[in-house]
Amino acid sequence: MSGKLENRVAVVTGGGRGIGATICGRFAEEGALVGVMDIQDEAAQQVAEEIRGSGGQAIAVACDVTDQGDVEQAADQVEQKLGPLAIWVNNAGVSYILPFLECTERIWDQTLEVNLKGAFLGCQAAIRRMLPRNRGVIINMSSQSGRVGNSHYAAYCASKFGVIGLTQSLAVEFAGEGIRVNAICPGVVRTPMWDTQIEDYARKRDLQPGEVMPYFASKIPMGRIGKAEEVARVAVFLASDDADYITGQAINVSGGAVMH
Ligand SMILES: NC(=O)c1ccc[n+]([C@@H]2O[C@H](COP(=O)([O-])OP(=O)(O)OC[C@H]3O[C@@H](n4cnc5c(N)ncnc54)[C@H](O)[C@@H]3O)[C@@H](O)[C@H]2O)c1
Structure with missing residues (x-):
């Protein structure tokens, strides 16, 4: 039986652990060829090795999503080793919980750089490579904090609301080019x-x-x-042809905690 993502080349940023690593595993089970991207090279290597150990195909690529040169080079590396990009998941993220007046400029910048600029750079790298084939899927990891503001979470909420704006804008801009862009908004996952x-x-x-x-x-x-697996299953759905007519959406995976 063939998987839902058979032979499709997929990148997952922040794939070295947590939700990203789980998405990498599920994608591989569905037949995708996975580029595990992470700033933590060893963690990415380990995830890629585990996938290969279970009979899947994966490579690890060290990449800081805040650095355009790094992202472009990593995307090239994936295409050279695995083939033309079909799926790109902007999952890398950081989070700080602290009272607003204690949020330093550095924490603000780092949160926005990884969570929002990282998604921007990932989307550019992906779309540039998908456009010639008029086909591709992008999934951006937002959060329930991208839908509802929360105290002590200003930078994170701003970044995750931003991810939804980016998602909707690109969904409209590239709908006619065969590129779908959606977001996932998980609730709390340990x-x-x-x-x-x-x-x-x-x-x-x-x-x-x-x-x-x-x-x-x-x-x-x-x-x-929530469980990382439950988020990964939605990522598989959005990446697959089952979601062919879905773009510009932000899907809550939060056990009913958020309903808009
Ligand atoms: N865990 C939750 O409760 C939850 C809820 C909603 C949304 N999210 C979002 O899901 C995504 C994954 O979260 P997680 O809980 O698995 O986090 P995690 O911290 O366990 O994993 C994040 C991964 O991103 C990588 N990363 C961080 N900065 C990077 C950079 N500059 N370049 C490349 N990789 C980088 C880290 O090395 C790590 O492997 C994040 O975007 C997060 O905001 C998480």
């Missing part, structure tokens, strides 16, 4: 991203770190936080 910020969130709500995830779960209609 990935390594939370290792560094669970204490910051605990402070914000006056909780113990161990109480943070149960607190989130209690606020979600489905009563639990």
